[in-house]
Amino acid sequence: MNEIFLIRLKTIFRTIIIHDIRSFVRALSYFFVVSVFLYFNYFIFLKIFVFLLRSEPEIGYSIAQRLTSVMFSTFFIMLFMSGIVTSVTTFFRTPELEFLFSTPIKSNKIFIVKLIESEVFASWATLIVSIPMMFAIGNAFQFGPLFIIKSILLFLIMVFIAVSCGLFVSFFLSDFFRKRSLISLIGIIALSAILIFLIIFFIKSPDIFNLPKNANLHEIEKYITSLEIEQFRYFPSGIVIEMIFNKNVKEKILFNLILFLLYFILTIVIIIVLMHLYKKKYISYEKVIQRSSKNKNRMELPIFFKKSKITLLIQKDILVFLRDPSQWGQSATFLLLLVFYGISIVRSPIYFRTPFYTYILAFANLGFSTYIMATLSVRFIFPLISLEGRTFSLIKCSVNIRDYFNEKIIFNFLMISILGQILIVGTNSFLGLDNIVVIVSMVVTFVVAIGITAINTGIGAILADFSETNPSKIASGFGGIISAISSLVYIGLCLGVLSAPTRIYFEYTFKKIEFNNIYFLYAILIVLALTLLIFGVLYWLGLNSLKRRSL
Amino acid sequence: MEEKISLKIENLTKSYGKTIAVKDLNISLEGGDIFGFIGPNGAGKTTTIKCIAGLLNYQKGSIIINQRDTKSFSDINKKKIGYVPDFPFLYDKLTGREFLYFVGRIYGMKSDEIDKKIEFYSREMDFSDYIDSRTEEYSHGMKQRIVIASAFIHSPEILLVDEPMVGLDPKSSRIVKDLFKRVAKENRILFVSTHTLSLAEEMCNKIGIMDRGNLVYFGSIIDLKNKIQKNNLEDIFLEITKNNE
Numbered sequence: 001m002n003e004i005f006l007i008r009l010k011t012i013f014r015t016i017i018i019h020d021i022r023s024f025v026r027a028l029s030y031f032f033v034v035s036v037f038l039y040f041n042y043f044i045f046l047k048i049f050v051f052l053l054r055s056e057p058e059i060g061y062s063i064a065q066r067l068t069s070v071m072f073s074t075f076f077i078m079l080f081m082s083g084i085v086t087s088v089t090t091f092f093r094t095p096e097l098e099f100l101f102s103t104p105i106k107s108n109k110i111f112i113v114k115l116i117e118s119e120v121f122a123s124w125a126t127l128i129v130s131i132p133m134m135f136a137i138g139n140a141f142q143f144g145p146l147f148i149i150k151s152i153l154l155f156l157i158m159v160f161i162a163v164s165c166g167l168f169v170s171f172f173l174s175d176f177f178r179k180r181s182l183i184s185l186i187g188i189i190a191l192s193a194i195l196i197f198l199i200i201f202f203i204k205s206p207d208i209f210n211l212p213k214n215a216n217l218h219e220i221e222k223y224i225t226s227l228e229i230e231q232f233r234y235f236p237s238g239i240v241i242e243m244i245f246n247k248n249v250k251e252k253i254l255f256n257l258i259l260f261l262l263y264f265i266l267t268i269v270i271i272i273v274l275m276h277l278y279k280k281k282y283i284s285y286e287k288v289i290q291r292s293s294k295n296k297n298r299m300e301l302p303i304f305f306k307k308s309k310i311t312l313l314i315q316k317d318i319l320v321f322l323r324d325p326s327q328w329g330q331s332a333t334f335l336l337l338l339v340f341y342g343i344s345i346v347r348s349p350i351y352f353r354t355p356f357y358t359y360i361l362a363f364a365n366l367g368f369s370t371y372i373m374a375t376l377s378v379r380f381i382f383p384l385i386s387l388e389g390r391t392f393s394l395i396k397c398s399v400n401i402r403d404y405f406n407e408k409i410i411f412n413f414l415m416i417s418i419l420g421q422i423l424i425v426g427t428n429s430f431l432g433l434d435n436i437v438v439i440v441s442m443v444v445t446f447v448v449a450i451g452i453t454a455i456n457t458g459i460g461a462i463l464a465d466f467s468e469t470n471p472s473k474i475a476s477g478f479g480g481i482i483s484a485i486s487s488l489v490y491i492g493l494c495l496g497v498l499s500a501p502t503r504i505y506f507e508y509t510f511k512k513i514e515f516n517n518i519y520f521l522y523a524i525l526i527v528l529a530l531t532l533l534i535f536g537v538l539y540w541l542g543l544n545s546l547k548r549r550s551l
Numbered sequence: 552m553e554e555k556i557s558l559k560i561e562n563l564t565k566s567y568g569k570t571i572a573v574k575d576l577n578i579s580l581e582g583g584d585i586f587g588f589i590g591p592n593g594a595g596k597t598t599t600i601k602c603i604a605g606l607l608n609y610q611k612g613s614i615i616i617n618q619r620d621t622k623s624f625s626d627i628n629k630k631k632i633g634y635v636p637d638f639p640f641l642y643d644k645l646t647g648r649e650f651l652y653f654v655g656r657i658y659g660m661k662s663d664e665i666d667k668k669i670e671f672y673s674r675e676m677d678f679s680d681y682i683d684s685r686t687e688e689y690s691h692g693m694k695q696r697i698v699i700a701s702a703f704i705h706s707p708e709i710l711l712v713d714e715p716m717v718g719l720d721p722k723s724s725r726i727v728k729d730l731f732k733r734v735a736k737e738n739r740i741l742f743v744s745t746h747t748l749s750l751a752e753e754m755c756n757k758i759g760i761m762d763r764g765n766l767v768y769f770g771s772i773i774d775l776k777n778k779i780q781k782n783n784l785e786d787i788f789l790e791i792t793k794n795n796e
Contacts, residue, residue, distance in 0.1 A: 003656050011644040014685070095640050102604050102634040103657045283608045467643075 004105070004113045030478065037485045038132050044492065045136030053140055068137065069241045074341075074368065075126050076162050076237035078375070082122040083166020084173065085379075089472045090118045091167070091278070092174055092285045107279035115167070115271065121476045122163045125375065125484055130155060137244070151244050157264060158236045164267045171274055174285050236263050309399055313407040317384070341372070341427070359437065359506050365427050366441050367495050370448050373420045374487035381412045381456040382483045383474035385546075386464045396549070405461065405543045412457050417449035440520050444498060444527065451490050451531040458538025459483040462545045490534060494527045556582035556617060556708045558603070558740050563612035565598050572598040574764040576612070580757065582708070582738040585731060587751030589744075590761030591792050596744040597637060599761075600711045603742070604634045616709065630658060633702035637713040637744075639694045643687035647678060647697045650686060651704055658705035665704070672700040676726050691718035699727060709740045716747045728754060752784045762792045 048067070052060035091097075091114050100110050131152060138148040233242070239260045242252065385408060388395060395404055424445045428438045463479030474480060501519035508515040563576040573595040580586050588596050601607040603614050605621060605628070614621045621628050641650055648669060655665035673679040676696045686694060695718060702710060712731075716724055731754060734741055745751060751758050752772060760768040768775055768791060772784065779787045 003653050007642055007645065007653060010649070011642065014644040095638070096642075098601075098606055098636060099640040101606055102629065102632070102636075103654070104629040104659075105657055280608075283606060 042132035049140035072237040079162035083163035086122040087118045087167040087170040111275045111278045310407040377456040378484045382460045383471040385460045413453040420445040454535040458542035461542035559615040565609040585741045587755030587758040594761035595764045631708045633707035633710045635712040639698035641686040647682040654701040
């Protein structure tokens with residue numbers, strides 16, 4: 001096992017080693033971008049927490065705790081989903097596995113290496129957001145350095161539990177992948193997701209809060225504190241939040257500690273069981289060869305599209321996407337993620353009509369939705385050009401590269417835009433918001449989809465890796481990290497711009513002053529200008545990079 | 552008493568869902584045999600090799616190496632087997648030498664022993680010029696030579712080689728063929744799956760022809776030529792597998 005770890009370390013070292021001026025610039029820019037991003041994250045969270053604690057001292061603590069609780073629940077679910085997808089690839093589909101299993105290395109050693117890989121690949125995106133957040137909490141609440149160490153440690157254990165749960169599910173999915181056809185598998189996952197949603201919704205039907213509009217601050221605080229119960233309190237994420245914030249109640253500390261320890265021990269037991277099952281699972285994991293369909297698909301296009309190479313390429317991309325288990329596996333995961341997100345929204349107090357709270361929720365919803373769009377773009381859109389692999393040479397010598405790049409932009413934009421609109425319209429309808437807010441959210445989502453598409457397609461073209469066939473690895477590589485960070489910074493900037501008119505809107509609605517929609521228009525125009533600038537630059541860079549690309 | 556090297560495949564059956572990839576396969580080989588496993592694409596050659604290498608489960612039958620069933624001795628048997636896959640795998644950030652060291656250590660070899668083997672194979676397989684470059688810079692043929700050397704480094708008793716000649720230039724082909732002949736002289740078993748019929752004709756003392764999961768012929772090339780009354784292996788192969796079209 002030491003040898004496999006040694007190889008991993010050598011690979012990392014040799015990827016980042018500075019051996020010429022180009023790699024020096026690359027390493028320097030990488031370091032700079034990551035540092036700026038981490039500090040930016042820390043700064044934003046610190047501003048939010050400090051604002052809540054100093055400007056609204058009566059209810060700020062509860063809102064901060066509630067906000068952290070929502071973030072942790074989202075992280076936990078995302079880590080769980082990410083764990084499923086990543087481990088299917090790392091434990092069953094990597095070409096290295098065939099080599100390792102043909103040698104006398106014990107399967108449990110291969111398992112441990114792959115477990116560590118899965119944990120890292122599945123959690124890096126969450127960690128670069130959450131760790132600065134911990135520092136911000138520690139600083140804002142003045143908890144001291146011990147708190148930061150404790151909370152990071154607890155969070156890392158939560159990451160381990162969440163990703164391992166995903167691994168547990170993926171081991172069972174491996175049997176599904178093997179035995180089920182594509183359509184039946186998608187059907188099973190979709191039905192399971194709906195079933196889980198309905199069970200949770202009906203068994204734990206959300207309480208209807210009906211706080212009077214003239215409630216005093218004490219009542220508001222009581223109400224906000226009560227909301228914590230709604231955020232997966234007995235999940236590891238909920239327990240970590242309890243352990244971070246509620247320091248003084250001894251019974252609670254003991255209870256949470258025992259529960260958390262129980263989760264941890266259970267995870268270790270699951271890991272040991274899976275380790276023993278791994279070899280059997282791996283050698284049983286094989287693709288089912290299906291008899292060819294009688295319906296011969298000649299990729300015929302409707303008559304008015306016949307001459308268009310772009311539509312032919314889109315058709316090819318859709319077929320390849322739908323027939324690639326790692327892609328539709330991720331799509332199924334996305335569906336589950338939406339179900340959980342939907343549960344959060346449905347369980348939010350939609351009957352609670354105080355404008356301030358409802359619009360905070362609407363703005364947070366926009367933030368989360370665009371964050372989900374960005375995360376998914378890095379997973380789905382960024383690797384698409386790299387996944388052309390060796391066939392890119394065929395494309396380069398037969399198709400105009402501009403047509404090809406335009407096709408990628410259109411396809412990616414349609415994908416992310418449709419998903420984003422479904423997400424934003426669906427969740428906003430649960431919240432019962434004003435038409436103006438729904439329309440603004442839709443317009444913003446449309447514009448942000450353009451920006452996210454440009455970032456992920458452009459960087460995907462500039463940093464394309466045609467030798468890698470694993471989309472998860474492409475997404476978690478150097479280009480993926482740059483793409484993720486750029487997308488998140490872009491979303492942060494957009495939300496920052498939009499927060500100004502939103503704040504004025506909240507304030508005016510609260511004070512019953514008439515609001516002028518022109519503020520929103522200005523903000524959207526600024527976001528649009530930023531988006532067009534990013535689009536123009538990355539389109540030009542991406543296209544030229546593909547044109548110059550030698551194969 | 553020295554154990555006699557042998558590989559017996561008895562009634563091996565492997566299916567993928569409803570599709571039977573290998574059906575009731577029976578093959579028996581002894582040390583010194585160079586076995587050419589030929590057949591059209593999708594005949595079940597790679598599946599068979601992967602079953603022997605312990606990379607695939609099979610539904611029926613047994614694979615017996617040196618009188619021991621591989622199902623119960625799979626990890627021990629791995630030291631007796633060298634496997635060259637159809638698509639060579641290398642860690643692209645390692646040099647050829649580092650990769651060979653890595654494989655040698657996996658098989659429990661000592662450093663000086665690995666050094667000697669690397670020295671030997673880099674001379675024999677003519678890769679001393681690039682052995683200290685990263686494998687990401689190699690051509691397909693260079694990679695294939697390193698992968699073959701890595702499968703040979705621990706001196707396995709049975710060598711499973713899937714499509715060794717794909718992408719090799721004439722010089723590399725000659726080097727690989729010479730190596731195979733030397734291995735056979737050392738009384739080991741060489742199990743080679745190939746589409747290169749001239750390779751089978753030139754080197755193999757036994758051949759097996761697979762067609763849609765069935766072994767349609769097993770024996771020597773001379774016997775086969777006598778049986779079909781044709782001199783050219785290509786004509787014989789096409790004659791036997793013509794129903795596949």
